[in-house]
Amino acid sequence: MKSKDELMSEDFQKMLADEKFVKVDYNSLEEYEKAAKEGIATAQHILGKAYHFGKGVVQDDEQAFYWYEKAAKQGITPSAHNLGFCYGSGKGVARNYEKAVYWYERAIEQDFSLAKNNLGICYQNGKGVAQDDEKAVYWFKKAAKQGNVNAQYNLGWCYETGRGVTPNYYGDGVVSDYEQAVYWYKKAAEQGDSNAQNNLGRCYHFKRGVRRNYKKAIYWYKKAAEQNNEYAKKNLRLLYRNILLLLVNIIVVVYILFIWL
Numbered sequence: 001m002k003s004k005d006e007l008m009s010e011d012f013q014k015m016l017a018d019e020k021f022v023k024v025d026y027n028s029l030e031e032y033e034k035a036a037k038e039g040i041a042t043a044q045h046i047l048g049k050a051y052h053f054g055k056g057v058v059q060d061d062e063q064a065f066y067w068y069e070k071a072a073k074q075g076i077t078p079s080a081h082n083l084g085f086c087y088g089s090g091k092g093v094a095r096n097y098e099k100a101v102y103w104y105e106r107a108i109e110q111d112f113s114l115a116k117n118n119l120g121i122c123y124q125n126g127k128g129v130a131q132d133d134e135k136a137v138y139w140f141k142k143a144a145k146q147g148n149v150n151a152q153y154n155l156g157w158c159y160e161t162g163r164g165v166t167p168n169y170y171g172d173g174v175v176s177d178y179e180q181a182v183y184w185y186k187k188a189a190e191q192g193d194s195n196a197q198n199n200l201g202r203c204y205h206f207k208r209g210v211r212r213n214y215k216k217a218i219y220w221y222k223k224a225a226e227q228n229n230e231y232a233k234k235n236l237r238l239l240y241r242n243i244l245l246l247l248v249n250i251i252v253v254v255y256i257l258f259i260w261l
Contacts, residue, residue, distance in 0.1 A: 024049075026056030036067060041074035048079060052091075065092030072103060081107040081115040088118070088127070097128030116143035117151040124154075124163075133164030144184060149191040156184035156196060160208070178209030189220060197224035198232040205239055214243060 024032075024046055032050075035043035048067030051060045065086045071079035084103035087096045101122055107115035120139035123132045137158050143151030158164050160181035182203050188196030201220030204213045217239055224232030 026050055029056045036070070039074075041071045041076045041079075044068075044071035044074070045076045045079045048082065052082065061086070061092030063092070072106070077107050077110040077112050080104075080110075081112050081118070084115065084118065088122070097122065099128075101128035111146075113143040113146040113148040113151065116140075116146075117148050117154065120151065120154065133158070135164075137164035144187070147191075149188050149193050149196075152184045152188035152191070153193050153196045153199075156181045156188065156199065159184065160199070178203065180209075182209035189223070192227075194224040194227040194229040194232065197221075197227075198229050198235065201232065202235060205235065214239065 029047065029050055032043045032046050036047045044067045048064045048071060049055070050057050051067065052064035053059065057063075065083070068079045068083045068086060072083045080103050084100045084107065086092050086100075087103065088100035089095070101119065104115040104119040104122070108119060116139045120136045120143065122128050123139065124136035125131065129135075137155065140151045140155040140158065144155045159177045162177070165177060165180070182200065185196045185200040185203065189200045197220045201217045201224065203209050204217035204220065206212070210216075218236065221232045221236040221239065225236055
């Protein structure tokens with residue numbers, strides 16, 4: 001348990017915005033709860049997270065919401081984002097997309113990438129704001145450039161489908177930018193996102209934005225399949241079947257040429 005002075009320090013509040021640097025002993029929550037009740041915002045956030053994920057306490061969405069709200073109103077950025085998530089998902093409080101957007105925007109004021117991605121999703125789906133694909137892409141880009149894996153995948157998908165991006169017109173009538181899609185799928189795939197891995201494999205499989213490369217397609221399909229991505233498993237089976245048929249055709253052609261010659 002950190003001291004009250006440490007919990008109240010500006011440096012610790014900044015570290016909470018990148019929680020991988022904050023180590024919390026969730027088996028010793030009594031002291032955090034005491035500090036939270038005394039109004040220490042960082043302790044309130046930690047307690048909210050404990051209830052959110054059931055770490056050291058019985059999972060309780062209402063308690064998570066309660067403490068996130070306390071911390072968010074004192075300016076704790078991750079709590080503002082998590083409060084937006086609670087409103088958007090209806091966890092611990094009645095679903096309210098407008099309030100979700102409000103709190104995402106408060107977190108964005110502190111450059112919080114998760115909130116940027118989630119605000120992009122709100123614009124993409126028209127939840128709490130008017131539907132706007134271009135604004136969705138704007139926020140996905142902001143978050144993706146900060147390394148947010150979900151935003152990188154979402155941005156890749158937008159480029160592949162042509163939603164909210166500058167269109168490129170291909171001969172088959174498809175409006176998209178496969179090269180940019182590959183770029184962002186690869187960014188997310190390298191961070192372990194199984195959907196991005198599957199989609200990147202599909203790009204190599206079907207020659208979208210890259211040269212066809214079955215070896216790389218198999219590599220990324222396998223990466224996604226190892227995470228139980230069902231689409232990747234299906235695509236991997238399809239690719240193996242295609243390769244087998246190709247080999248059979250080659251053998252038949254060689255055999256026919258051998259006979260004729």
